[in-house]
Amino acid sequence: MIHNGILLALLSALLFGASTPFAKLLLGTVDPWMMAGILYLSAGIGLASIHASRTLLRLPVTEAPLRRADIPWIMMIVLTGGALGPVLLMFGLAATDAATAALLLNLEGLATMAIAWVVFRENVDRRLLAGAGAMVAGAVVLSWTGQASFHWGVLLIAGACLCWGIDNNLTRKLSSSDPVQIAMLKGLIAGAFNLVIAMGHGVSLPPANTALTAGLIGFLGYGVSLALFVAALRHLGTARTGAYFSLAPFVGAILAVMMLGEPFTFTLVIAGALMGVGLWLHLSERHDHEHTHEAMEHEHRHYHDEHHQHHHGPDAPPGEPHSHWHRHEPLTHRHPHYPDLHHRHGHGRAS
Incomplete structure (x- = not known):
């Protein structure tokens, strides 16, 4: 990503x-x-x-609309x-x-x-x-x-x-x-x-x-x-x-x-x-x-990668990528990342 x-x-x-x-x-x-x-x-x-x-x-809707x-x-x-x-x-x-x-x-x-x-x-x-x-x-x-x-x-x-x-x-x-x-x-x-x-x-x-x-x-x-x-x-x-x-x-x-x-x-x-x-x-x-993801809920276009292991209800759109409201459970791991939608966590002093 x-x-x-x-x-x-x-x-x-x-x-x-x-x-x-x-x-x-x-x-x-x-x-x-x-x-x-x-x-x-x-x-x-x-x-x-x-x-x-x-x-x-x-065409299939894969993006979250404005509200x-x-x-x-x-x-x-x-x-x-x-x-x-x-x-x-x-x-x-x-x-x-x-x-x-x-x-x-x-x-x-x-x-x-x-x-x-x-x-x-x-x-x-x-x-x-x-x-x-x-x-x-x-x-x-x-x-x-x-x-x-x-x-x-x-x-x-x-x-x-x-x-x-x-x-x-x-x-x-x-x-x-x-x-x-x-x-x-x-x-x-x-x-x-x-x-x-x-x-x-x-x-x-x-x-x-x-x-x-x-x-x-x-x-x-x-x-x-x-x-x-x-x-x-x-x-x-x-x-x-x-x-x-x-x-x-x-x-x-x-x-x-x-x-x-x-x-x-x-x-x-x-x-x-x-x-x-x-x-x-x-x-x-x-x-x-190493960083920790707090529990959060939002809506956006996504694939089922390691950050998106959530359940789907009967109304969830088929196929990937798709967009729907979903919940992220707490997760701690380490990998290269930037401050994207899922990595807006706190840091210490600039290093």
Whole structure:
């Protein structure tokens, strides 16, 4: 399951990282607020089509649906990650070259990890902290102007990363539910909100071919990427999913240099090297100790592995994987693990 989570997080990072230089190509002709609306709304529409097709084709339900109690979390996720984050990124991207902006998006992983550690008490060891320090150093190298000040575009991108860091930690609360449904609702609500705001400020819709291109970028880079990210959260926890997601900025920076002809500067090399060290420290972490699972009950997609040896009633869905409400009995054992749905136990000091 750990390897599944890593693959999901890396695929999510690849899609989101590639979206940055492609979005930069369109920002010369599309208003940043309009672009944010199109990206998220198209993500929501695309995922809604997938969700509807599963129903029409009567495919087996293997994911836990969202419940009424999840609505407050959905609304907070929409506000931070769907409304504020993309708008700040688009305005920051409009004032910053794509390669620099792409690498600065590493701050999302840092913000995600810091909030998970400080606010939600998720375990973070010295290796992850050292990696975070290297990423901060890389971000400072990118943003420093040499005149005791920072470029305002950089501050906007940093603000977007903070919003997404909050969003990622809030999404952790819903990671046991259907990732497609979560990403769909976020895209539809946030996209419609930003589109209405843009049009209320007199911004016109772009030409059809431009809108379709932005829509494809949004569906893959925001919709599919977010669904994969949510699925990774249940396997890896918030801090580690954010760490693996830190691959995204490097994908964006490389594509920006190749596609847009942006200069391959010494500053970019130094910052990339620092952030690369941080990413390697995160990727090479191994967490293995004896731990105890307390009794708990919840609902999510699962196989009958060593953590899911429970009884089924007559209404339990057939086949695997499947989703239903189930109970975990107390269990003590040892194996490599991350803070996933079943390993959110306490730890001592970071080691």
